[in-house]
Amino acid sequence: MKVTVKFFGLLSEVANCDEEVFMTDGHTVTELLQVIYRKHPKLQLQQFQIAQGNKLVTDQIKLTGELIALLPPFSGG
Amino acid sequence: MKVTVKFFGLLSEVANCDEEVFMTDGHTVTELLQVIYRKHPKLQLQQFQIAQGNKLVTDQIKLTGELIALLPPFSGG
Amino acid sequence: MKSEKIKNIFVQGAITPEFIANSIAKHQVKTQIGAHDIFLGQVRADNVDGKIVSAIEYTAHEEMANQVLHEIREATFEKFNLTCMHIYHSLGSVASGEICLFVFVSSPRRKEVFQAIEHLVEEIKAKAPIYGKEIFEDESHQWKLNS
């Protein structure tokens, strides 16, 4: 499956990009993360939540093909 | 002693004036009130606090000659 | 910042959105501020036994109110970590829909402003010798009571 991943805040610096398309044979967020970590191992040291579509999800959740966002702690306001 | 008395809010309608000068031989607010009530008996039915100068006072307080204000419940804002 | 001299809180008639905007703009040079809280009291067109409030006419023991507000302001600066505090109240006629009370507090941090604004508004309502006369559309009136 082809999944678009967006990196927000500090993570966009760690990954050195804002958005990237990944290919995965896996069906869950966990499996997608393995692919992402292979390319950007430093992301494993970062704290973040994951959103699929516009909803926060756990990493056991099934991939739907919607946008995946890696969200470090929010700092609006 | 000559004391200027101001009537606020509803009391200005009960007394039918905003401000009036009273003469009293007394030395306390209580004694002044007796003089005021003689002219405006309906004021006795009203609820109010008393200020001398810019301070709320009890009716045992001594008259200083400063302005006396009869203040019904506040309704600012 | 402590205010040492007694300020005049009263403005004639309604408090306009432009007046509020000017007051906000003046705080943009105070770059230690992180949070503002603004309370606005607006005259309601209340329905009292079928008659609608069209305006409130405000009167006050002005000198005493300014003195009382000065004391409230000093005590509030003691109680909370505030950078600025401003209070304005209308005198005279304020039509329904218009603003009669403008309370403005600023602090480096948001927690302080939430507490301070409520404290200030309650103090003003409870302690300032200000009176509202509710004028109905048929020109009859009643004296406002605070709840």
Place this chain on the structure above:
Amino acid sequence: MKSEKIKNIFVQGAITPEFIANSIAKHQVKTQIGAHDIFLGQVRADNVDGKIVSAIEYTAHEEMANQVLHEIREATFEKFNLTCMHIYHSLGSVASGEICLFVFVSSPRRKEVFQAIEHLVEEIKAKAPIYGKEIFEDESHQWKLNS
């Protein structure tokens, strides 16, 4: 008044005092309102190890943030008796002293607005995927952390 469709909370750059004044003015036809509470977040010129913050650059997961704010807004209308609720947040660069967050609630009664404004601001800080990058005067930066 419930908002049914998802609104866009984002404005490009700083939120101006004139924008706030316009928003206040629009509420003067709503004569059932008695109390407004406005929270403003202002960018602080914080000193971090001798370097001064000159601006914050805001980015966001915009679509998700608008969805999250929609849910926060609906839940807040359920929780409090509010007539109106408006939320605006900056995107892009906001200089120190300028306003980046504008939250505005209105109700017939004041008690509701004090509770609602604090609730809303805390919810926005905790749940909206928005990021601030603090830019120092020497053009270095650090990612803002909310406390």
